[in-house]
Amino acid sequence: MASPDPHNTPETEAERRAGRLWARTAVMVVVGFVAVFGVLGFVIIPVAQGAQAGIDPWSAICRAVGVSPGSPAMRQPVSDTPAQPVSNVAWTPAILNTLSGADRATGQRLAQEVCSACHGESGVSPSPNFPHLAGQSAAAIYKQLHDYRSGARFNEQMTPVAEALSEQELAAIAAYYAEASDDLRLGTRNPLPDERLQRLVSEGDPSRGIPACNACHARGAGGPIETPMINGQHAAYLEAQLTAYANGGRRNDIYQRMRTISAALTEQERRELAAYYQGTR
Amino acid sequence: MLTTRRLVLTHMWVAFATFSVAIILGVWQMWARSPLRAPFLTAENYFNSVTMHGVSMGYVLTTFFIMGFGYFVAETALKRPLPGKTWAWAAFWMGILGVLMAVLAIVTNNATVLFTFYPPLTGSPWFYIGLVLVVVASWIWCGLMIVAMAQWKRANLGEPVPLAMFATVANAVMWLWTTIGVAAELLFQVIPAAFGWIHTVDVGLSRTLFSWTLHAIVYFWLIPAYIAFYTMAPREAGGRLYSDTMGRLTFVLFLLYSLPVGMHHLFMDPEHSTGFKFVQAALTFLVSVPTFLTVFTISASMELAARLRGGTGVFGWIKALPWKNPMTLATGLAFFMLWFGGGGGLINMSYGMNAMIHNTSWVTAHFHLIFGGTVVIMYFAIAYSIWPHLTGWTFRSPGRLRLQLWLWAVGMMVMTIPWHYLGLQGQWRRVATFDYSDPMIAGWGPWVIVSLIGGLILLASAALFIVNLLPPHRKWARQPGPTEPYRYALAAHPPRRVPEVLNGFTLWNLLVALLMLAAYGWPILQFFLTDAPEAIVHRIGG
Numbered sequence: 001m002a003s004p005d006p007h008n009t010p011e012t013e014a015e016r017r018a019g020r021l022w023a024r025t026a027v028m029v030v031v032g033f034v035a036v037f038g039v040l041g042f043v044i045i046p047v048a049q050g051a052q053a054g055i056d057p058w059s060a061i062c063r064a065v066g067v068s069p070g071s072p073a074m075r076q077p078v079s080d081t082p083a084q085p086v087s088n089v090a091w092t093p094a095i096l097n098t099l100s101g102a103d104r105a106t107g108q109r110l111a112q113e114v115c116s117a118c119h120g121e122s123g124v125s126p127s128p129n130f131p132h133l134a135g136q137s138a139a140a141i142y143k144q145l146h147d148y149r150s151g152a153r154f155n156e157q158m159t160p161v162a163e164a165l166s167e168q169e170l171a172a173i174a175a176y177y178a179e180a181s182d183d184l185r186l187g188t189r190n191p192l193p194d195e196r197l198q199r200l201v202s203e204g205d206p207s208r209g210i211p212a213c214n215a216c217h218a219r220g221a222g223g224p225i226e227t228p229m230i231n232g233q234h235a236a237y238l239e240a241q242l243t244a245y246a247n248g249g250r251r252n253d254i255y256q257r258m259r260t261i262s263a264a265l266t267e268q269e270r271r272e273l274a275a276y277y278q279g280t281r
Numbered sequence: 282m283l284t285t286r287r288l289v290l291t292h293m294w295v296a297f298a299t300f301s302v303a304i305i306l307g308v309w310q311m312w313a314r315s316p317l318r319a320p321f322l323t324a325e326n327y328f329n330s331v332t333m334h335g336v337s338m339g340y341v342l343t344t345f346f347i348m349g350f351g352y353f354v355a356e357t358a359l360k361r362p363l364p365g366k367t368w369a370w371a372a373f374w375m376g377i378l379g380v381l382m383a384v385l386a387i388v389t390n391n392a393t394v395l396f397t398f399y400p401p402l403t404g405s406p407w408f409y410i411g412l413v414l415v416v417v418a419s420w421i422w423c424g425l426m427i428v429a430m431a432q433w434k435r436a437n438l439g440e441p442v443p444l445a446m447f448a449t450v451a452n453a454v455m456w457l458w459t460t461i462g463v464a465a466e467l468l469f470q471v472i473p474a475a476f477g478w479i480h481t482v483d484v485g486l487s488r489t490l491f492s493w494t495l496h497a498i499v500y501f502w503l504i505p506a507y508i509a510f511y512t513m514a515p516r517e518a519g520g521r522l523y524s525d526t527m528g529r530l531t532f533v534l535f536l537l538y539s540l541p542v543g544m545h546h547l548f549m550d551p552e553h554s555t556g557f558k559f560v561q562a563a564l565t566f567l568v569s570v571p572t573f574l575t576v577f578t579i580s581a582s583m584e585l586a587a588r589l590r591g592g593t594g595v596f597g598w599i600k601a602l603p604w605k606n607p608m609t610l611a612t613g614l615a616f617f618m619l620w621f622g623g624g625g626g627l628i629n630m631s632y633g634m635n636a637m638i639h640n641t642s643w644v645t646a647h648f649h650l651i652f653g654g655t656v657v658i659m660y661f662a663i664a665y666s667i668w669p670h671l672t673g674w675t676f677r678s679p680g681r682l683r684l685q686l687w688l689w690a691v692g693m694m695v696m697t698i699p700w701h702y703l704g705l706q707g708q709w710r711r712v713a714t715f716d717y718s719d720p721m722i723a724g725w726g727p728w729v730i731v732s733l734i735g736g737l738i739l740l741a742s743a744a745l746f747i748v749n750l751l752p753p754h755r756k757w758a759r760q761p762g763p764t765e766p767y768r769y770a771l772a773a774h775p776p777r778r779v780p781e782v783l784n785g786f787t788l789w790n791l792l793v794a795l796l797m798l799a800a801y802g803w804p805i806l807q808f809f810l811t812d813a814p815e816a817i818v819h820r821i822g823g
Contacts, residue, residue, distance in 0.1 A: 011439065011778070023788055030537065030792050033567065034560070034799050041559030064806060066554030073555070087327045091817045133650035202323055206716035211325065225817060 048070035087252045088150045091145050098171045099138045115193055123181040128234040134181035135229045141174035143226035151153045152252040201277025230277045238274035284362050285352045288369055292349025295340045303337035304743045306330045310737040314721050315733050316717045316726040317626035327392045335396025343502045344415055346660055346799035348422045350505050351449050355429040357767040358445040365425050379414025382407045392437025393821055398471055398491050400482045401816040409467050411773055423453035441779040444528045445512040445769050450505040451532040454786050458540055458793055465628030474818040481815035485552035486808040492543035500539040506659035510579045512660035515770035519609035520586025525599025525772035527578040529783040536570035536789050541800030548635045557804050565630040581659050607682045614690040615655045622650035643704025644699040656692040669762035677760050681749055688742035699728040
């Protein structure tokens with residue numbers, strides 16, 4: 001370090017000037033490119049495209065920048081057809097908060113007064129005619145109760161029950177049952193001998209457009225949050241629901257998912273799947 | 282002997298060991314997608330495998346290799362001991378802890394979320410926290426690289442920073458900018474969602490923040506390959522670097538234009554306007570400038586080397602290059618793959634053409650050819666070049682090194698060319714199985730089998746790579762290695778002094794800030810001004 005370094009000479013004026021030129025050029029080039037691209041992307045292209053689509057220049061620019069919705073190149077599609085939802089449950093933060101903050105004490109009282117005769121105190125139903133509620137999430141129970149209340153799903157016994165209760169009360173019941181049966185696992189471990197059925201459960205049948213049952217219905221599969229857990233459920237109840245979906249008797253499945261799948265299954269497969277799930281943990 | 286010897290070797294072995302496991306998963310994934318019946322195939326296993334393969338190749342191989350290589354460059358290019366070696370080891374163990382957490386989450390089926398962070402699907406929080414630890418470890422590395430260069434500059438006032446170190450610090454600076462996006466997404470959105478603290482998440486914002494990181498991360502992986510092109514290959518070929526200034530300009534341009542371009546991953550997304558997509562698409566085209574600068578400069582450097590060795594003619598000089606040298610061969614093969622991969626990339630980044638290949642195998646083909654091909658083959662060549670200096674022993678049969686590189690390039694082409702074709706046919710990426718009895722897609726089957734063969738060639742190459750690296754560690758199979766220190770390529774006209782702007786990063790950091798403000802300012806701000814609906818968080822594994 002002490003020895004004089006031939007390179008280590010002070011910067012000359014020419015070098016300083018060259019350095020400043022480098023910096024100035026770099027800034028000008030970088031800013032220049034952004035400016036050119038900006039004028040093209042925010043002004044020239046949208047105004048030209050907007051003119052062809054009958055959109056005034058100012059609206060086209062606002063759309064290109066993103067302060068107003070839509071594309072500058074085409075008119076916003078308009079539809080007068082009213083939406084026909086199959087269910088009125090929308091998973092908004094408000095509903096999720098209602099469910100997570102629902103009053104368990106009220107839920108327990110209502111469950112004992114209204115529900116437990118058929119569905120059991122902790123959601124284990126004594127009769128194959130009534131589904132178990134044990135193991136279901138609050139979202140799954142709430143979705144069905146709300147659908148009975150709104151008319152999206154119909155059942156002679158359930159519809160009047162759900163109509164008589166408020167949304168808050170339905171949420172309280174759903175939250176109570178989800179918690180009461182949290183550690184309960186219905187069904188037995190029952191290995192499936194039939195490989196064809198096992199494929200249906202874990203892989204589906206792409207040639208018929210049938211996704212794997214377990215893609216949504218397995219615990220922790222990551223399907224829609226209202227997906228019911230069907231392990232250990234009464235086979236008679238499951239088969240009745242699959243049949244109702246297949247023949248259009250039940251219609252509260254979003255995007256017709258279960259109606260499509262059930263109709264693609266044969267009657268025998270529906271019966272076998274129902275039996276399989278009853279016997280599976 | 283290098284003082285960072287053990288540090289570098291440990292990083293590299295972690296990188297390559299992970300790589301050799303992940304490649305087996307990759308081959309199995311091709312098998313699963315092919316018409317041949319693969320063992321263990323369920324959708325769950327497939328996506329678990331894709332997650333593990335992506336995390337291993339994208340985050341573990343790269344980060345540990347780049348950190349190890351950076352330490353090597355800092356000591357050999359600056360000819361000074363690395364400052365803060367205790368910090369470097371602390372970062373290493375933090376990274377290892379993070380990797381173990383992430384791997385444990387994946388193998389227990391709690392993080393089958395692939396290696397991209399796209400909520401509302403979220404895995405175990407420990408998966409994300411593990412990866413955050415890996416990123417924090419790499420931040421420590423960035424700090425050490427910056428400090429090493431600053432100390433050298435103080436001790437060598439007015440001297441040009443050696444190009445290899447300038448490029449390494451360019452990468453470190455770029456990586457700090459790059460990780461801001463994904464860090465914000467993980468800390469404010471994904472981890473709270475994974476813990477269950479929040480029930481809904483604004484996926485538009487998370488996709489935007491991830492896109493901030495998504496393009497530049499690939500350049501973080503790529504820059505070591507470019508460091509090898511500029512500072513290693515010309516010397517190994519027996520010549521000099523054609524222009525030192527071109528090198529500096531290239532790395533500066535990568536720093537500038539890797540970042541404000543990520544929205545080309547969101548062309549099909551609804552949350553951004555056409556204007557911003559156009560601007561970022563146009564900025565993406567500027568990334569081709571440093572790429573072409575490199576193709577020109579390295580070709581010119583190689584021509585210098587060839588003519589020094591007696592090569593003549595317009596193209597005849599190519600024959601005169603020392604193709605037996607692994608680095609020269611790897612550079613040639615990397616450039617070959619770069620043409621195809623880069624060409625495919627031009628389609629990806631074109632706002633209009635992107636629509637036809639969006640989310641198809643084309644995209645997978647593109648990044649395997651660029652990253653797995655061009656970049657990783659240079660990782661191999663770097664390892665072959667520095668291994669004798671790290672171990673003190675050299676390779677006894679260099680023919681096997683060349684065979685390994687050839688197998689890699691051939692395997693990568695055989696695997697990815699069918700993927701490009703299948704992508705144009707509309708084959709989806711990230712799908713576990715296909716029903717080839719459907720006449721619409723039956724014709725894809727043979728092509729997938731061809732790409733599986735490519736995958737098997739890559740597996741053979743990877744196995745040979747590990748076998749090649751072992752002998753210097755074993756007494757019976759090694760030759761005494763070099764005694765002189767590692768030398769980088771000299772420039773044809775070594776710079777006596779370079780303008781201060783090309784010797785540091787102050788101006789470039791200001792310009793990156795300006796570009797990011799222009800490209801991402803409003804697109805991010807809009808999420809805080811509008812009342813967009815949020816998506817419900819879906820957690821895997823309960």
